[in-house]
Amino acid sequence: MEEHLTVGRVAELAGVSVRTLHHYDEIGLVHPSARTASGYRAYSPDDVERLREVLGYRRLGFGLREVADLVDDPNTDAVAHLHRLRGLLVDRRDHAAATVTAIDRELSARAMGIRPTPEEQLKVFGAQLYEAIGSAYPVTRRTEPRIAARIWEALGDARTVLNVGAGTGSYEPPNREVTAVEPSAVMRAQRPAGAAPCVAASAERLPFADQSFDAAMAVSTVHHWPDPIAGLRELKRVARRVVVFTYDASTTGWLQRFWLTRDYLPEFAHLLVGWPSLADMAQAIGGRAEPVLIPWDCADGFFEAHWRRPEAYLDDHVRRAVSVWTRVGPQAEQRAVNMLRDDLSSGRWAERNRDLVVLDAAELGLRLLVA
Numbered sequence: 001m002e003e004h005l006t007v008g009r010v011a012e013l014a015g016v017s018v019r020t021l022h023h024y025d026e027i028g029l030v031h032p033s034a035r036t037a038s039g040y041r042a043y044s045p046d047d048v049e050r051l052r053e054v055l056g057y058r059r060l061g062f063g064l065r066e067v068a069d070l071v072d073d074p075n076t077d078a079v080a081h082l083h084r085l086r087g088l089l090v091d092r093r094d095h096a097a098a099t100v101t102a103i104d105r106e107l108s109a110r111a112m113g114i115r116p117t118p119e120e121q122l123k124v125f126g127a128q129l130y131e132a133i134g135s136a137y138p139v140t141r142r143t144e145p146r147i148a149a150r151i152w153e154a155l156g157d158a159r160t161v162l163n164v165g166a167g168t169g170s171y172e173p174p175n176r177e178v179t180a181v182e183p184s185a186v187m188r189a190q191r192p193a194g195a196a197p198c199v200a201a202s203a204e205r206l207p208f209a210d211q212s213f214d215a216a217m218a219v220s221t222v223h224h225w226p227d228p229i230a231g232l233r234e235l236k237r238v239a240r241r242v243v244v245f246t247y248d249a250s251t252t253g254w255l256q257r258f259w260l261t262r263d264y265l266p267e268f269a270h271l272l273v274g275w276p277s278l279a280d281m282a283q284a285i286g287g288r289a290e291p292v293l294i295p296w297d298c299a300d301g302f303f304e305a306h307w308r309r310p311e312a313y314l315d316d317h318v319r320r321a322v323s324v325w326t327r328v329g330p331q332a333e334q335r336a337v338n339m340l341r342d343d344l345s346s347g348r349w350a351e352r353n354r355d356l357v358v359l360d361a362a363e364l365g366l367r368l369l370v371a
């Protein structure tokens, strides 16, 4: 019990009222696991950790229900929550800094007697400014037009399209009736205004009747699903056509082929343990696999995207938008980044990867599964 904190002490330290803590307990959001001898609620270190996550998300403006989804996610541990909270706070800070700059610019213009146009005035607080600086995910994870073209072509003449693991909506095709599925409240909250309607659900249990869509698509998401094969079967159940953009983990050759995993982050191999083979995934949807080469200037900042722009991996924003870096853990991440930084400044990276700079596109194991 000596490690436990009373409700009064927790309220004082956290800067919230005891009433708020009682309310969180009543709705099952943060339940203090013990009572003091005199019957007061007492918080264990684990309870405090959960409360801190709840307060962090609340202060970022998430609703109680969304916060509950976030903190109950069994795939997110304390470190992943801290990374996520940090990323969201950095975005807030960047957004505020950009707004201050825009206001300063307008003040200088007004001091010189220039009145900004209505459009310019609205941009200061509007969506366009936010798009310009955005949050970690939308800024680095954009639609890559050449990959989008492949996906949209594979969708054929489908009119109704289900996008599973939709994230912020990259690759959602225009001029078709799209329904998105996304389990993460953080991702749903970052979908731009006007994006396709989004249902909170998981691939493994799609809340739709058999064959209710012309096509289902899943982009850079299957490796996040607890049960990829079950999820892929669900896609096949609800749609007549299925298009999946994913990674071929069946051969470790790709690990050797990509300098980042070969020379700096061999831990990537651990993430592939238990991962279904490409053949199993293709079989789950009854489809075929086509290679997708990654253009050297790929606009979507997924893990392999910067194969010819190695400096990008030194940027925290680039890494935070890719789950691999969080999943390998901070020690492996820091070591890889330090080694890469050293090799870039010593010229060792350039020497080792001389053959890459002449390539316009690279084959690094990315695949389009089409059924």
Ligand SMILES: C[S@@+](CC[C@H](N)C(=O)[O-])C[C@H]1O[C@@H](n2cnc3c(N)ncnc32)[C@H](O)[C@@H]1O
Residues within 6 Å of the ligand: 141, 164, 165, 166, 167, 168, 169, 170, 171, 181, 182, 183, 184, 187, 201, 202, 203, 204, 218, 219, 220, 221, 224, 225, 226, 231
């Ligand atoms: C790397 S993002 C890709 C998002 C988007 N498709 C894109 O290409 O930008 C992976 C997404 O898969 C979602 N996800 C994780 N587990 C899932 C599951 N079981 N079912 C469906 N989506 C899931 C995550 O929340 C995340 O938004």
